[in-house]
Amino acid sequence: MNIKKTVSSLLALTVIIPIVLFYGTGVQAAGTSRDFVQRIYKYVLERDSDKDGEDFWLNELSTGKLNGGQLAKQFLVSKEFTDKNKNDTEFVTILYKTFFGRDPEKEGLDFWLNNLSSKKNTRDNIVDEFINSQEWADICAEYGIVSGGNKKPTPKTNTNKEPSQKTKDFTERLYTSALERQSDKTGLEYWSKKLANYEITGEEAAAEFFFSDEMKKANISDADFIYRLYATFLGRVPDLGGFDFWLNEMAKNPSKKYEMAFYGFSRSEEFVKLCNEAGIVPYAVKS
Numbered sequence: 474m475n476i477k478k479t480v481s482s483l484l485a486l487t488v489i490i491p492i493v494l495f496y497g498t499g500v501q502a503a504g505t506s507r508d509f510v511q512r513i514y515k516y517v518l519e520r521d522s523d524k525d526g527e528d529f530w531l532n533e534l535s536t537g538k539l540n541g542g543q544l545a546k547q548f549l550v551s552k553e554f555t556d557k558n559k560n561d562t563e564f565v566t567i568l569y570k571t572f573f574g575r576d577p578e579k580e581g582l583d584f585w586l587n588n589l590s591s592k593k594n595t596r597d598n599i600v601d602e603f604i605n606s607q608e609w610a611d612i613c614a615e616y617g618i619v620s621g622g623n624k625k626p627t628p629k630t631n632t633n634k635e636p637s638q639k640t641k642d643f644t645e646r647l648y649t650s651a652l653e654r655q656s657d658k659t660g661l662e663y664w665s666k667k668l669a670n671y672e673i674t675g676e677e678a679a680a681e682f683f684f685s686d687e688m689k690k691a692n693i694s695d696a697d698f699i700y701r702l703y704a705t706f707l708g709r710v711p712d713l714g715g716f717d718f719w720l721n722e723m724a725k726n727p728s729k730k731y732e733m734a735f736y737g738f739s740r741s742e743e744f745v746k747l748c749n750e751a752g753i754v755p756y757a758v759k760s
Contacts, residue, residue, distance in 0.1 A: 506534050506749060509541065509616040516571040517548040534618060537745030540758070541613040542604035542621025545571055549600060561589045564596060572603040574612060610757070614671050617752045619745065625757040626671035636669035643675065643751035644668065650704035651682040652691075668753045675748040676739040676756035679705060683735055695723045698731065706738040708747070 510530045514522040530547075533539040539547065548554060559567065565585045569577040577585075588594040594602075603609060605622040613619065614626030636644075644665045648656040664681075667673045673681075682688065683701075693701075699719045703711040711719075719737070723730035738744065739756060748755035 504616055506616060506618060507531050509613075509618060510534065510544070513545055513548050513571065517545065517567060518551075518553055535746060535749060537619075537742035537755075540619035540621035541616075542609070545604070546600060561586055565589075565599070568600065568603050572606060572609045572612070574608075614754050617749055617754065619755050619758065621758055623758055625674065626754055628670055628672040633666075634669045636665035637752055639751045640669050640753060641665045643747065643753065644678070647679055647682045647705065651679065651701050652685075652687060653701070668751075671754060674754045674756050675744065675751070679739060680735065684731070695720060695730065699723075699734065702734060702738045706741055706744040706747075708743065 507527065510527050511522050513530075514520060514527070530539075530544060534541070534544055562582070565582055566577055568585075569575060569581070585594070585599055588599070589596070604620065605624060607624045607627065609622055610620045610624035610626050613621075620626075641661060644661055645656050647664070648654060648660070664673075664678055668675065668678055683698075683705075696716075699711060699716060702719075703709060703715075719734055722737075723734055726733050745755045
């Protein structure tokens with residue numbers, strides 16, 4: 474399968490953060506979205522979750538209404554947490570445990586405490602820096618959720634994890650819905666393994682199909698392109714209103730019509746849920 478790489482620069486902008494302070498070995502997180510919610514309760518609120526609260530946040534996360542970073546922020550600004558009146562050392566330590574799964578090293582702790590005391594950073598600013606860290610991206614990837622930061626998960630090249638059947642089903646869907654044909658064995662194995670080992674996100678994999686040489690050679694109409702987007706990302710045929718909207722949007726943006734329409738679908742709640750069910754990362758946020 475000859476897929477042309479066309480995606481890397483479409484959304485990316487560079488953000489510089491003090492990455493030297495994000496070294497160290499974090500815990501190996503693994504589990505479901507529910508496990509992730511329980512983790513946030515444990516590290517931020519320092520207690521076990523209650524069932525009603527856990528179910529609520531699980532729904533917010535599983536439906537794509539909140540990503541991992543946004544969920545953590547909700548806890549950090551909650552009345553229950555702010556009423557604890559944590560001092561700066563306690564606050565930064567909680568961030569390390571929440572976003573890195575470990576205690577802070579002295580250099581990192583001193584750095585953030587100095588930034589807070591000098592008012593170079595606010596607590597909100599520091600939370601954003603932690604969300605944009607590689608360690609947080611890797612932890613979220615273990616739960617198959619969007620981190621909300623601007624780092625992609627580290628590819629699992631050393632583990633060579635075999636894809637689950639659900640991951641293979643996701644890949645097969647890209648073939649049948651985007652290219653409208655059955656997969657070939659080599660291609661199915663190749664893309665499924667890349668997804669399972671976090672070498673590529675669900676969005677990036679879909680982009681490889683929609684912007685492939687095979688798709689270009691098919692020379693499909695804008696209407697057909699929209700139909701394939703609906704089938705791939707939403708699992709249904711378009712409704713008349715949605716179909717007309719996207720057709721008009723593509724007509725208004727002829728030079729970037731395919732990219733514009735594609736990314737309008739790839740960040741949808743339906744696609745996030747589909748990726749979560751397949752145990753893969755939906756997308757990496759670019760900022």
